Amino acid sequence: MESLEEGLYSSVSLVSTTELETQLNSLREEAKALRQALETEGQSSAQLKVRLERLESITSSLERELSWRNVAKSQGIWKSKRCSHAVTGTCDAWHINEPDKLGIPSEAVIETEGRKRVSVTKFPELCIVCPLYEPLRS
Numbered sequence: 097m098e099s100l101e102e103g104l105y106s107s108v109s110l111v112s113t114t115e116l117e118t119q120l121n122s123l124r125e126e127a128k129a130l131r132q133a134l135e136t137e138g139q140s141s142a143q144l145k146v147r148l149e150r151l152e153s154i155t156s157s158l159e160r161e162l163s164w165r166n167v168a169k170s171q172g173i174w175k176s177k178r179c180s181h182a183v184t185g186t187c188d189a190w191h192i193n194e195p196d197k198l199g200i201p202s203e204a205v206i207e208t209e210g211r212k213r214v215s216v217t218k219f220p221e222l223c224i225v226c227p228l229y230e231p232l233r234s
């Protein structure tokens with residue numbers, strides 16, 4: 097099957113960790129600021145309360161994101177085990193030229209015959225929004 101990498105970019109962005117990373121960075125920054133505020137004399141309790149509420153808000157948002165991500169991942173795992181394109185645990189429907197650009201970890205990339213394929217056993221996230229899913233026939 098020919099490379100459909102261009103079409104895959106938009107699909108994979110649905111499960112990109114970018115948003116989570118952004119929120120995590122916000123959380124780290126806020127925690128750092130809160131720690132500094134606690135160590136700095138002169139910070140009023142009202143200021144600390146605002147910072148704490150901001151931290152709690154980011155944490156809640158992150159928890160929601162992780163919850164949806166876990167739901168999506170469970171669907172990816174389910175599809176990866178039942179797709180006729182991944183009988184060996186490696187998807188033979190897609191070959192991906194630049195897996196790093198899609199956030200696919202290098203340990204999940206298998207190169208055979210000059211083509212890079214993805215072990216969906218190691219990276220079932222690829223299956224989450226894949227339009228090529230075909231159920232195994234018994």
Ligand code: SF4
Pocket residue numbers: 175176179180181182186187188189190216222223226227228229230
């Ligand atoms: S669902 Fe898509 S990515 Fe997953 S094994 Fe099947 S064809 Fe490959």
